[in-house]
Amino acid sequence: MRRGKRLTIIVGIVAGLLAMSAVAIAASNAFQSKGINNVRVKTETSSFSTSSTSWVTLPGASLTMSVPNGKQKLFIAEFDAESYCQNGTQWCSVRILINGTEMHPQAGTNFAFDSVDTDRWEAHAMSRTFGPVGPGQYTFQVQARVSNAATVFGLDDWSFKVFKGAA
Numbered sequence: 001m002r003r004g005k006r007l008t009i010i011v012g013i014v015a016g017l018l019a020m021s022a023v024a025i026a027a028s029n030a031f032q033s034k035g036i037n038n039v040r041v042k043t044e045t046s047s048f049s050t051s052s053t054s055w056v057t058l059p060g061a062s063l064t065m066s067v068p069n070g071k072q073k074l075f076i077a078e079f080d081a082e083s084y085c086q087n088g089t090q091w092c093s094v095r096i097l098i099n100g101t102e103m104h105p106q107a108g109t110n111f112a113f114d115s116v117d118t119d120r121w122e123a124h125a126m127s128r129t130f131g132p133v134g135p136g137q138y139t140f141q142v143q144a145r146v147s148n149a150a151t152v153f154g155l156d157d158w159s160f161k162v163f164k165g166a167a
Contacts, residue, residue, distance in 0.1 A: 007146045036076075041067060055095065055147050061142035062161045072132040072167040077103055079142050080125035081158035085114035092116075097141045103128035105155040109147060116151055120145040132167030134161030 009122045050056050067073045077096045085092035091112035096103045103109075105128070113124055140162050146153045 002009040010156055016155050036163045036165045038065065040162045044161045045156070046157050047081045047154055048144075049152055049154040050146065051152050052145055053147070055145050058142040058155060059160070060142055061158070061160050063140045063160065064137060065140070065162060065164050066137050067133060067135050067164075071137045072134060074129065074131035074165045074167045075103070075133070075138065075140070076127065076129050076163040076165070077125045077140055078125065078161045078163075079158065080123065082121040082154075082156040083114040083124045084119070084152075085116050085146070086152050086154075087116070087117070088146065088148035089116055090147035090151065092144065092146050092151060092153035093101040093132060094142060094144050094155075096126070097143060098130045098133075098138055101130075109145065113144075115152070116148075121154070121156065132144055 002142070017091060025112075042060060042063055044060050048058055061079075075098060079094060079096060083092070090124045093109050094113040095108065095111065102108065103122050111126070114122075140160075142158075142160055144153055144155060
């Protein structure tokens, strides 16, 4: 093999490996807290259902926390519920927002909280992170949607928790 062709192949392989590692780095986030110093919790036993293909805020699933002046905080939010996802095809999604921005990982409609099946209620959970953030008031909301309008997504007996930790 000629030296020029071999060099081109090696450069191509190295470039491909670098591109793959850049994608892996871009898709990963690391967060660290020096301990949890505040927790807020909301629970609900009433059932909710939707067939909306647009994001719908889960009634009552809103919490507010503040960060004092001169401080940086990391937020961790958890949501768990009995869930069913029936009819249609594909899956049912849930996301958690902080001041209207999806928390990390920001998977959007790609996160399947539950998948279409013939079973009924079953337990599901998720956890999201955001920060560090500076002083201000922060509102957290849980939203749900379906990927197919023929699908019915139900949530019941849920718990929504937000933890605030020192960054």
